[in-house]
Structures are given as structure tokens and as C-alpha cells.
Amino acid sequence: MRIMFRRFAGAASIAVALGAASGSGAGPRFYADDPVWVERDHQDASQTRPWEINLVGEIVYALFGKPGDPATNVRAKNVNSVDEVPDSSWFTNRIGRQPLTPDDVAKGPDTATGPASGTWTIISSKTDGITPGFTIRDSAGQVWFLKFDPPGYRAMATGTEVLVTKLFWAVGYHVPESYIAYLKPDELVVSDATRFTPVGGKPRRMERSDVADLLQRADREADGSYRVIAGKALPKIGEFRFYGTHPDDPNDIIAHEHRRELRGLRVFSAWVNQVDTKGKNTLDALIMENGRGFIRHYLQDFSSALGSASVRPHAEWEGSEYLAEPGQSIRQVIGFGFRFPPWLGDQFYESPSVGRLLEDNSSFDPEAWKPRVPNPAFERARADDKFWAAQKLVAITDDMLRAAVRTGAFGDPESEQFLVKALGERRDAIARAYLPSVNPVASPSLESDVLTFENVAVARGFAKPPTAYRVAWFTFDNATGESRPITEATPADARVPAPPGLPTSAGAFIKVEVSATGADPSWEKPVHVYFQRQAERWKLVGFERLPDVPSDSAS
16 A cells, blocks of 8 residues: 555545555556655645534444444555655654654653743633643733642642653654643633633633632642643644544545554553543644645643543553453353452552552553553554554663653652653563564665665564575566566575676666564565665665455454
């Protein structure tokens, strides 16, 4: 599957092109500008209408329905010709493609230092959802969303949100700017136009007493101030679901459950125990540039990650079970009401600043991890999607983790050390699970008549080297897709001399299949690598990790 965004102006034409590229045989397999690293998904969307996701409806449908494409084991549809995710309004390649330092990770998306000091004017309040909060305009006129820590749990929700925001920025997602700030009640004023809806009541003008009541549900500093997470406001137009597309957005043409970055989000969510990954915790912003608007897709609201459930520590079951699982009820009936869930014997680290998180994460099982409700994109993640995410994850160093944890300003050195350790252990457990689970050959290059590649699982220390590799060489007809064998070899390492007789004319293509023996059986399925001759060198134009897998495999 290739993406064709740069060749067609209309969504209908793009859809036709995608269909043609997926196997109709029309047109060449590769184009002169492959691989594409930037999606041209900035068609004017300024006329898109605002929309909201119904929270209750979303949860019920996820738990008891089957949202999304019923087809299983569909290859991600937004990858480029070398099986990677291009930069887009959904994702920007950072770690693993850009040189990042711990300081870069600590800075993340931030462009300032937080709300300006002085008077903060409340322009709306948040009385629904899990946490209390305000929308304020600071003394410089910037709008911010404020959320608090629950009483007795200083830094748990606010520190977690900042920390996870930095990590998700590093792996490539669009996230809002989020800062730790301190609210002084005497510097708060309520706008005359601010409306407030009490529980069970009707909307009315907000009073100072309403502010006081909301602050009763927040942790208070010794000096009487309140620690908050301040999220910089974006031009919100709606949220996005993890399945389907939004018909109003001319750039939204690939079903969300088939976007690799949303499938791979399952791996990153498991890493940070972000159990609340749902459509209501996303944000679509209308970005105006040069008189045209396009929609950028953000992830937000990370206060229910790691050991925090935002208003309380995580319950022991969170991360191991959905809110409702029909199979559990059946097992309980058969077992006369006695059921011993796997997490029952787990030991947990608990502290006011962290909440509750598994104490020993060295044996963490990412395949067993679950969010609170099923996620359609997560459910469709294949082995190649998980490999893609795990490969990015292992590029996050311990120094980067320390830098990110420091931004949470937890004020508890022991808990901060625990978080660094837990995140490192979960990262390594994920890599151990997903890097060897599929043929881990990556980064192929053909220079000076020598083919080189990297076995990522071996190079990162998560698998033993195979007994040998099998490298098969073919000529490849870019117009028909036909390949003809040249020769094959069984080298012991990842450096293979090119055979004699390769085509030398500019524009010629070759195909190389690389597999391994004497290791995980999945390594015996070859990756497909395509090179094109350009002047005096070979250019990598194609890569497939799981080409044409059967529908009941590669899950």
C-alpha cells in the first residue's frame, strides 16, 4: 500500500489512487519521489463544521458494539513505500528520525513558560468529566485550561500529565503545551458572562461561591495556592474517533483504525499505562495558514496515566481489564462467583505523588495490557504496527526518561526514581515482546556493491543472533510487478556482497528478500526490499515487513 497524497487534489481521486496502488496493477509500483516522508494533507478545511463526541455513547459502543472495519489483519493504509509513517496532521517523526537530546524531550511542545502572572479571569468552568477545572484568560490575554490534583495527592495528576505529554511529543504525536502553574484564589476573577451549571441544576451566572466549592475538590498548597496543570488553548473544532473518518474534513480519507500511528498508540499507551485513551480525550484544531485552514489532530488529557486515575490512584485492575467484559461474568457464573483475576497477586508501588502502579515492571506483558474500554485502532494493531512503535520506544534513553520525569516536578525524589525505573522496565519489556515477534531486519542499504542491514532485535539486545540469513536477489519490473530470480546466499551476518549481473542502467529496479534461520520462526518470513538504480548508486525505494500475510496471522 502506498500513499498518493501529493498527486491528487481531491479526496475521491486519492481514494481511487489508494485502491489502484493496493493491487489493481494500474500504474507503476514506485514513483520518482518515493519514499514520501510528508503527507500533503493540507487541503482547505476551513468550512468544516464543529463537532463533539458523546462520551456515554462512545463508551457503550466500544464496550458492547464492534466499531470500525470488520476486516481483520489489514495492513496499515497510511504507510509510505518503505513501511514508515510520513509526517502529517496526525504525526511528526521525531525520536529515531530526528536527533533528540534529553533537553529536547524536557521542552517538548512548549513555546513559553506557562500563564502570565497577574489576574486570571475565569471564562468558563468544567463541572463534567472526572476532574474539576477552569478555563481562564491570563493577564496577557492568552486562554488556558486549568486542572487540579485531588486532595491529598499533590502532583499525582498534574505531574503525570506534564510527564506523559513530553514523552508522547518525543515519539511523534501532536500534543498541547502543558505547564505546571500555581493559582492564587485572590488573583482569580469571574467574568460577568461566565456560566455555571451546578450538579442537577440549570445554567446560571457563576459566583465566587461556586469557585470556592470547586476548589474544595482540589489539593491545596501550604501557602493557600493551588498547583494546576495549565494547558494552552488551541482553536478546537472537535475531537476524533479511533475508527472511520470525518466526512467534513477533505483530508481525512483513511479510516482511523487503519492509521499506523493510531494502532501503534496501543504500544505507547501500554508503556505509560494510559488507560483512558478514547475519542473524548483527543482534540481536533483548525489551523489557519496563508488564508487556508486544515485540521491538526492532537492527543490530550494524560492525567489518567502511570499510577494516576486523575481524581484518585489507579485501581488494581486498571490496565488489566476493560470496564465490562461479558466473558468475565460467564466465568464467574461457571465458577459459582469465584474468579481470581491475574492482577490479584500483583504488588503495587503506592505514593501520594505517583498513585498506584505495578511495582515490578520487568516482567510487564504488553499483550495482556488493556485500556478501560476497547479501542478500535488498538484492536487492529498487527505485528508490524507494534514493531514500528517498539522500534521508536527503544530510542528513548534513560536520560530522556529522567529529563521528562523532572518536568513533572513531583517533589518526591523516591517516587521520581521509581517512575524512571518503571518506564525503563516497561520500555524494555515491550521491546522484548515486539521486536523479535516479526522479522526484525531494518535499515537496508546497498552501497559499493555490498548489502547491509540491521537486525534490530539483536542489535538492541532483545534476541540472540540467528544461525544464518537467507538473501534472495531478483530483478524487478516496476510496471508489471514481476520479479525474476538472480541468485541467493546464506551469509552468517548482515553484510552481503551483491551478486554479479545486477542491472546497471539508470532507473532499473531490483528486489531483495531477507530472512533468517535458527531463530524465532517468524524470522523465516522474508522482508521485501526494493532498490532503484540512480546514476552510480542504488536508492532504497521500497520495504515491506509483512507482505501479503494471511488473514489469520500477524496479529
